[in-house]
Amino acid sequence: MSRDQKFFDMYSLVIGVLVVIALAIFIFSAKISEITQGVYTRDVAEYQADLAERIRPVGQVYLPGEEQQSAAPTVEVPVEPEPVATVMSGPQVYNKACITCHGTGLAGAPVLGDAAQWVERIAQGADTLKQHALQGYSGGIGYMPAKGGQADLSDAEVEAAVDYMVVESQ
Numbered sequence: 001m002s003r004d005q006k007f008f009d010m011y012s013l014v015i016g017v018l019v020v021i022a023l024a025i026f027i028f029s030a031k032i033s034e035i036t037q038g039v040y041t042r043d044v045a046e047y048q049a050d051l052a053e054r055i056r057p058v059g060q061v062y063l064p065g066e067e068q069q070s071a072a073p074t075v076e077v078p079v080e081p082e083p084v085a086t087v088m089s090g091p092q093v094y095n096k097a098c099i100t101c102h103g104t105g106l107a108g109a110p111v112l113g114d115a116a117q118w119v120e121r122i123a124q125g126a127d128t129l130k131q132h133a134l135q136g137y138s139g140g141i142g143y144m145p146a147k148g149g150q151a152d153l154s155d156a157e158v159e160a161a162v163d164y165m166v167v168e169s170q
């Protein structure tokens, strides 16, 4: 065996051992990364979704009309209770809307409790009085504005006030 041949054998052996070591290191590192990061066994899309989830911002801004895109905590908005339509009683309506004129006789209004001023009016009948109170009336003495000028009163409320005024003025 020549010296060259010996050198070549030795050289091949060393190269071979190095290749084996390199392969072993490659396989070992691949195994490690598979265990720690799971890159090789998992779907890339799934991996990216996980990554996006880990690095997503803490808060997000939604403009009105935009759809919420992640499971952000929803704020419970307390349901506003429906406003209860309160119906005022006759005396309540009178004190609110009629007393200004009918308490004092202002503008010629027949005064509450003054039977003499009311007797002829009451004789017209409750329906006529209510109609005059609802729609406004002028009998030549003064001007009675429709619903006493308070258009937000319901018909029933004004009618209740008329009933009250009639009872009080007989």
Ligand code: HEC
Binding pocket: 093, 094, 097, 098, 099, 100, 101, 102, 106, 107, 108, 109, 110, 121, 124, 128, 129, 130, 132, 133, 137, 138, 139, 140, 141, 142, 143, 144, 145, 147, 148, 149, 158, 161, 162, 165
């Ligand atoms: C701005 C003053 C004024 C207010 C407010 C007012 N009235 Fe009168 N009301 C009058 C006057 C004036 C008359 C008399 C009109 C006439 O006979 O010429 C009258 C007359 C009436 C009459 C008699 C109608 C008839 O046929 O003789 C009734 C009933 C009446 N008012 C009810 C009410 C009620 C109910 C309210 C409250 C919701 C009210 N009024 C608020 C001025 C007012």
